[in-house]
Amino acid sequence: MPENIRVLFVDDDPTLRLIWSAILAGEGFQVSTASTVPEALKLITGETYDVLIADLNIGQPGDGFTVTSAMRRVQPNVLTIILTGYPAFQAALRAIHDQVDDFLIKGTDASQVVKAIRESLARDRKRSSCCQRWRCWHRMGRDSARQWPYRRVLS
Numbered sequence: 001m002p003e004n005i006r007v008l009f010v011d012d013d014p015t016l017r018l019i020w021s022a023i024l025a026g027e028g029f030q031v032s033t034a035s036t037v038p039e040a041l042k043l044i045t046g047e048t049y050d051v052l053i054a055d056l057n058i059g060q061p062g063d064g065f066t067v068t069s070a071m072r073r074v075q076p077n078v079l080t081i082i083l084t085g086y087p088a089f090q091a092a093l094r095a096i097h098d099q100v101d102d103f104l105i106k107g108t109d110a111s112q113v114v115k116a117i118r119e120s121l122a123r124d125r126k127r128s129s130c131c132q133r134w135r136c137w138h139r140m141g142r143d144s145a146r147q148w149p150y151r152r153v154l155s
Contacts, residue, residue, distance in 0.1 A: 005121065006030045006048065010040045010067050011055040011083070016106070020053070023110045029117075040067045044074050051117055056084035068100050079120050081113075 007029045009020050017033045024031045032047065034040035037058055044052075044067070052071045056064040068080045085106040102116060 004030065005050045005117075006032070007051040007053065007117075008032050008034065008040065008043055008047075008049045008071075009053045010034045010037075010058060010064070012036065012058045013055070016055075020110075024114070027114045037063050037066055041070055044071050049075060049078050050121060051079045051081070053081045053083055053113075056082050057086065065100075077124070079117065079124065081117075083108075 005028070007024050009017060009024065009031055010033070011017050011020070012035050014035070017035065021031045021033050029051075032043055032049075034043055035058075040054070040058070043049075049071075052068060054064040054067045056062065058064055058067065064082050064084070068082065071078050071080055079102075080100050081102040081104060082100050083104050083106055101120060104113060104116075
């Protein structure tokens with residue numbers, strides 16, 4: 001049964017785009033790819049995604065943060081992952097500051113990346129479901145038309 005999880009993979013390296021696209025598609029994800037920041041921005045504003053995986057340096061150093069920042073503004077609930085071959089302390093700090101969900105080093109085993117994506121999405125969906133139930137209950141408490149049976153019992 002397909003998961004219908006949409007992934008946007010952004011990297012300027014054509015080999016990595018091809019490999020990761022095949023790996024993620026093989027795991028049941030629907031994958032779109034972009035090789036530049038403008039291409040990624042066009043996809044972000046035109047399509048809906050569940051996951052963004054972006055290279056830290058797409059053409060220019062730090063371009064991945066431009067992409068993740070745009071995704072956070074347009075689609076705030078998307079799982080965002082920065083993928084880099086050049087980990088640095090400052091980049092990791094910025095990733096935390098920019099609310100990137102994960103910061104992975106290129107060469108990380110693909111099965112670990114897929115597992116991390118699935119676990120993060122499952123955790124987020126569980127949290128979202130819980131929040132939706134709370135909002136429904138909270139709304140019920142404030143909506144007098146729905147309160148009447150409860151008032152009768154409590155009165």
